[in-house]
Amino acid sequence: MLARVGLDKCRADPPPSARIPSVMADPSRTDALNRQFGIPGLAQLVSGNGGLPKLEVTTSSASAEIYLHGAQVTSWRPTGADEMIFLSKNSHWDDGRAIRGGIPVCFPWFRAKADDPKAPAHVGDLPHTWIAAEYVLAVRSLFAYEREADRSLIVAAGLAPEWVEEGGVQVNSMPTLYGPLSYSLRKMDSATLRFEIGGGLLPKIILRPPLGASLRSVVVDGAACSSFDKDSVTLVRTPAEVICTTEPR
16 A cells, blocks of 8 residues: 555656756745845856746856756856857757757766656767767867857967966967967966067967966057057967956956
């Protein structure tokens, strides 16, 4: 009798796929989750595409979003930089379909689950090689990435401010679509950064260092430079030595 009651109870429980959207359907549950796991001004659970719940994370260095559906990372954008995560425009946003693109952390299978046919049929993550490649590309993008739309190389957009303290950051012969990239970046004082880049690169270089404040002036190879905005410097030739000075905080 006890076994029968237990079996009936299990059958009465909704499958996991049916429980995910209900988080947003019940505001009290959303509020409870934000009180328990949210961080004011940093991480907040909100309604995403198709009403699926997602966690929005925002810091001074970058922003990201993670859907509870598959624990799927669908966005990571360093401040002042382009989107780093591919997400298909043809993705289906419902609890019974896989999100196309991003980085799925859970549900590593490529077919219907035997115990829950409506569960998300994600392509999967580890040990599949493609996800390892995505991690490598994400780390590489911290130091530099190509923007093919205007044949430019975006440099240092993902570096953390503390990385350029003391000895700073140095990159040696990093392969890019436009040739090997070598550069060093370090903080000289609270308002000054020094950037040195090697030669042999064909495209324009857009330097987006971790500044902490808006750029006030830029000197390239000893001469004043005007091709900059509040957070980036455009270089049209290499090699070059760049001195960046920021506004007082």
